Amino acid sequence: MPQEVPNDRFGIGWRPDLAAAILRNLDRIDVLEVIADDYFGAPSRIVKSLASLSAEHPVVLHAVGMGMASTIRTGRSWFNHMARLVDRVKPESWSEHLAFVRAGGVEIGRLAAPPRNANSLEGTLANLEAATRATGMRPAMENIATLVDPPGSSMTEAEWLSRVALDSGGPLLLDLHNVHANAVNCGFDAMTFLRQVPLERVSTIHLSGGRWIGTRILDDHLHDVPDPVYDMLRFVAGRAPRPLTVLLERDGKYPPIEHLLAQLDRARQAVMKGRREHAGI
Amino acid sequence: MSTPEFEAFLARLYADPRSFGEDLRGAALRFGLTPEQAEAIGHIDREALAVAAASFERKRQGKRGAQRRSIVTRLLGH
Numbered sequence: 415m416p417q418e419v420p421n422d423r424f425g426i427g428w429r430p431d432l433a434a435a436i437l438r439n440l441d442r443i444d445v446l447e448v449i450a451d452d453y454f455g456a457p458s459r460i461v462k463s464l465a466s467l468s469a470e471h472p473v474v475l476h477a478v479g480m481g482m483a484s485t486i487r488t489g490r491s492w493f494n495h496m497a498r499l500v501d502r503v504k505p506e507s508w509s510e511h512l513a514f515v516r517a518g519g520v521e522i523g524r525l526a527a528p529p530r531n532a533n534s535l536e537g538t539l540a541n542l543e544a545a546t547r548a549t550g551m552r553p554a555m556e557n558i559a560t561l562v563d564p565p566g567s568s569m570t571e572a573e574w575l576s577r578v579a580l581d582s583g584g585p586l587l588l589d590l591h592n593v594h595a596n597a598v599n600c601g602f603d604a605m606t607f608l609r610q611v612p613l614e615r616v617s618t619i620h621l622s623g624g625r626w627i628g629t630r631i632l633d634d635h636l637h638d639v640p641d642p643v644y645d646m647l648r649f650v651a652g653r654a655p656r657p658l659t660v661l662l663e664r665d666g667k668y669p670p671i672e673h674l675l676a677q678l679d680r681a682r683q684a685v686m687k688g689r690r691e692h693a694g695i
Numbered sequence: 696m697s698t699p700e701f702e703a704f705l706a707r708l709y710a711d712p713r714s715f716g717e718d719l720r721g722a723a724l725r726f727g728l729t730p731e732q733a734e735a736i737g738h739i740d741r742e743a744l745a746v747a748a749a750s751f752e753r754k755r756q757g758k759r760g761a762q763r764r765s766i767v768t769r770l771l772g773h
Contacts, residue, residue: 518703531699561747
């Protein structure tokens with residue numbers, strides 16, 4: 415039987431609480447995504463252990479604190495930290511969020527959606543260029559979840575995300591639970607959103623789960639991937655031409671590893687179905 | 696519309712919305728934002744803002760806890 419998805423890969427976010435279980439199951443996990451910020455300024459032996467892991471198994475780095483989606487330039491030290499980590503760990507790629515996290519001396523503490531307009535687009539592209547120059551690798555940029563429809567926006571999220579991807583020429587990390595949450599929180603149709611963004615630029619996909627707070631969804635990464643996200647994954651797989659790296663994120667309330675691997679298996683099935691449908695098989 | 700000042704106001708608002716009171720538009724003007732920017736701030740969904748701010752606060756508390764644990768771990772040499 416022909417293999418329809420020879421290059422798609424499926425992985426999981428590396429977390430200290432899951433480390434032992436992940437290492438016991440590496441034969442079922444193609445890629446590990448490691449939070450880069452945890453290693454910025456870490457002792458050499460800690461970084462060395464990550465480099466050893468990366469030498470044995472595909473590793474991608476994921477940054478959370480740079481705040482690149484902003485009219486404010488990201489501090490050079492963030493990129494220097496990432497450049498040093500990239501140099502030592504040699505990941506396959508790295509990524510960050512399309513978020514701002516600080517301004518005017520205030521740390522928000524979480525990823526905040528920027529106002530989506532020409533100014534923030536220009537600032538984001540400038541930060542992306544600086545990040546690429548510093549690290550020698552163009553990061554994949556991730557759409558974020560938001561409870562607040564950002565004020566001062568003149569573009570929809572799909573328009574703004576598309577402009578970032580197309581104007582930068584860089585890859586997209588498409589977080590499908592974030593799309594799901596924003597569709598609920600901001601009142602749009604998730605599938606329409608997916609038809610509007612350049613899926614040809616998607617290299618990586620995040621899957622996670624959240625919880626309902628009244629009529630809104632909080633993307634807390636503490637719950638299982640909900641059914642609509644698998645439907646979205648199948649849809650994207652049928653239209654995204656690149657090989658996809660699909661990553662499951664879980665940040666707490668950890669279930670047994672088998673439970674997480676079952677979600678990864680379900681993701682494999684969804685991608686396989688999407689690819690087959692596209693191929694007319 | 697976006698400027699560093701606008702983002703600075705948003706950062707403060709997201710971090711501590713209660714400190715701005717009910718009149719967000721007025722607070723934005725007093726902060727020095729333009730009337731257009733203040734108008735946009737005035738249209739924020741307050742209920743969503745409250746839920747978001749609570750989420751941001753939980754995250755900040757979690758980070759502070761993690762930092763304390765990290766310091767203790769390093770001091771103990773683990």
